[in-house]
Amino acid sequence: MATTNLKAFPYAEDVTCPKCKHQITLYDPEGSEFCVCDSCHSFIRFVANDTPVIQKQAPKMKQQPVLKPGSVGLFDGHSFKVIAYIEKKEKDASYAWREYILYNYQKGYANFAEYDGHWNFIAGKEFYPELEKLANRNWGFINYEDNEYNVFNKYTAVITALTGEFDWDLLADKTKTTEFVAPPQIIYKEQDKQDTKTADFYLGRYVKPAEVADAFKVDIKLFPERIGIGANEPSVHAKRWFAASRLTPVLILLVAILGFIIASVNPEYQVLDADYAIVNDSTKANEFKPFITPSFDLKNATSSLNFQIRSAIDNNWLEATVVLVNEKNNQSWEVTESIEYYHGYEDGENWTEGSQEAEVLLSAIPAGKYHLNIYPASGDISNKTIHINIMANPVLWRNFWVTILLLCLYPLYTWWRMRNYEKKRWMNSDYSPYETDEE
Amino acid sequence: MKIIKGSPIYLVFALVVIGYYAYAAFSGIAFWESSNVTRNTEYNSGSRTRGVHAFYHK
Numbered sequence: 001m002a003t004t005n006l007k008a009f010p011y012a013e014d015v016t017c018p019k020c021k022h023q024i025t026l027y028d029p030e031g032s033e034f035c036v037c038d039s040c041h042s043f044i045r046f047v048a049n050d051t052p053v054i055q056k057q058a059p060k061m062k063q064q065p066v067l068k069p070g071s072v073g074l075f076d077g078h079s080f081k082v083i084a085y086i087e088k089k090e091k092d093a094s095y096a097w098r099e100y101i102l103y104n105y106q107k108g109y110a111n112f113a114e115y116d117g118h119w120n121f122i123a124g125k126e127f128y129p130e131l132e133k134l135a136n137r138n139w140g141f142i143n144y145e146d147n148e149y150n151v152f153n154k155y156t157a158v159i160t161a162l163t164g165e166f167d168w169d170l171l172a173d174k175t176k177t178t179e180f181v182a183p184p185q186i187i188y189k190e191q192d193k194q195d196t197k198t199a200d201f202y203l204g205r206y207v208k209p210a211e212v213a214d215a216f217k218v219d220i221k222l223f224p225e226r227i228g229i230g231a232n233e234p235s236v237h238a239k240r241w242f243a244a245s246r247l248t249p250v251l252i253l254l255v256a257i258l259g260f261i262i263a264s265v266n267p268e269y270q271v272l273d274a275d276y277a278i279v280n281d282s283t284k285a286n287e288f289k290p291f292i293t294p295s296f297d298l299k300n301a302t303s304s305l306n307f308q309i310r311s312a313i314d315n316n317w318l319e320a321t322v323v324l325v326n327e328k329n330n331q332s333w334e335v336t337e338s339i340e341y342y343h344g345y346e347d348g349e350n351w352t353e354g355s356q357e358a359e360v361l362l363s364a365i366p367a368g369k370y371h372l373n374i375y376p377a378s379g380d381i382s383n384k385t386i387h388i389n390i391m392a393n394p395v396l397w398r399n400f401w402v403t404i405l406l407l408c409l410y411p412l413y414t415w416w417r418m419r420n421y422e423k424k425r426w427m428n429s430d431y432s433p434y435e436t437d438e439e
Numbered sequence: 440m441k442i443i444k445g446s447p448i449y450l451v452f453a454l455v456v457i458g459y460y461a462y463a464a465f466s467g468i469a470f471w472e473s474s475n476v477t478r479n480t481e482y483n484s485g486s487r488t489r490g491v492h493a494f495y496h497k
Binding site: 240243244247251254255258259262263265266300301302303304305332333334335336337359360361362363364365392393396398399400402403406407410411414 | 473
């Protein structure tokens with residue numbers, strides 16, 4: 001057990017390796033029961049009266065640790081001393097990572113784990129008392145402090161190299177580990193045996209290498225380069241998506257309220273609504289004599305106008321060129337609109353096609369006095385009337401829906417980026433919730 | 440505040456879009472009008488000389 005409840009780090013002590021007589025420095029001499037000789041790699045145990053006894057041979061290190069044993073740093077508000085370095089790999093797989101055991105004189109052990117340049121600060125219930133409440137259930141997720149952690153990986157770790165001091169026999173360790181992720185955090189469930197009901201839980205937090213380098217005053221250039229996406233690396237896309245998904249409904253509500261207020265302040269009103277008799281022009285096929293509507297005023301600086309043209313055509317067509325003319329300056333807006341309406345009875349069923357009315361929207365018509373020139377044509381020369389209805393300041397639903405669509409584009413984009421990022425993250429897991437290309 | 444900090448560019452973009460929406464609604468500007476509308480086909484500062492409008496301006 002680590003020596004805790006102290007006011008400062010205990011004094012370091014040197015012991016002599018019983019095999020090669022090399023001096024080994026212990027940073028927690030009271031708490032450490034095992035250590036490794038850096039010179040001959042003997043795994044030494046301290047038995048009664050702190051007598052060092054060689055227990056076995058430790059495997060040699062393949063890499064130089066970034067944080068040297070004995071180095072001290074202030075991290076997360078706690079003062080830590082690096083007391084050991086361990087290289088591990090997954091049993092029956094090539095995935096290898098590195099761990100640095102950190103000793104704090106008030107709370108005990110924590111550690112940094114580094115895999116492919118991705119760092120985690122990991123600690124147990126001494127640092128996170130809420131972990132005590134977690135129970136060992138063989139579920140695919142863990143609920144911890146309002147977050148759901150999903151299973152990401154299961155493995156048995158094998159030690160491939162180590163140095164430093166320990167309070168337990170690491171080389172005899174056959175712990176089965178299950179990782180549960182909820183970026184930027186990760187929970188490790190460790191069981192000594194597969195079927196045991198008890199388990200130890202540890203909470204990890206993704207840490208940027210710069211934070212570690214800054215805490216322990218190490219040159220960031222010595223840190224391994226980050227490769228791929230870490231199991232619990234926070235996603236900037238997720239952050240943006242969560243922000244946008246909360247903001248967008250508020251913005252949509254704002255648009256709806258604004259639309260309602262504007263429609264109340266600047267209400268829709270009718271400027272023309274009448275039936276006009278149309279007279280066939282006998283000199284031209286299908287054409288009727290043009291006519292002019294009475295004048296009407298538009299008082300707003302600019303207005304939108306919605307024209308509705310309706311005629312009681314029956315199994316026929318009508319086409320009308322409508323020209324809106326400003327009587328002061330002859331500025332004009334011309335539109336040709338066709339109406340077709342056919343119906344019948346076929347194979348025991350009634351059918352209809354087309355409509356007896358058409359609508360035209362004009363935008364930003366300046367204030368002034370206007371009339372319409374109408375040039376009708378129809379396949380039905382017996383047609384007698386055409387109905388024209390004009391509404392000023394209609395509710396512009398197309399503006400509303402386009403605004404909503406524009407507001408939704410960014411959230412949709414962030415969702416897509418987040419999903420792609422998560423898919424890449426879970427490609428490293430056998431428990432991905434996303435379908436893979438192979439499936 | 441956290442939400443706003445999470446997407447400041449989106450917020451600026453959204454406010455510009457909503458601002459234009461409000462301006463367009465007040466001014467009777469449709470984001471697009473009927474596609475077959477032709478403006479000022481025969482407009483020449485008050486006099487009509489040709490086309491279908493020659494006899495029908497008051």
